[in-house]
Amino acid sequence: MIQMEGKTLNYTVxxxxDEDGMYIAxxxxxxxxxxxxxxxxQAMERVKEAIQVCIEAEELEDILPMKFIGIQQVEVKV
Incomplete structure (x- = not known):
């Protein structure tokens, strides 16, 4: 949840x-x-800061979060 000029926005993260054990958000x-x-x-705390920086740097006030529906994995043979 990110607050912006009185608004609160919820972003899906x-x-x-990764292979080194680091969590990528x-x-x-x-x-x-x-x-x-x-x-x-730690990744979640940092991603909140990253969202605020991205919004401020790019003036993304018009980019609103999409409604989260779900995540699924797909198995593909190669």
Whole structure:
């Protein structure tokens, strides 16, 4: 949840773990907005800061979060 000029916005954050064990937090609604942390909690704290920086830097007031529906994994043979 991010507050902006009296508004509160809820963004969906995708968290993945890389091969080194770091947690990568990505905000699908804001292109290029991501960060990482050693724990999920650290990644979540950092992603809040990243969202605020992205909004301020790009003046993205018009980019509103999309409604989250769900996440599914797909198995593909290669």
């Amino acid at each position: 995708l968290i993945e773990q 990505t905000v699908p609604d804001i292109p290029g907005c991501y960060t990482q942390g050693k724990t999920v909690e």
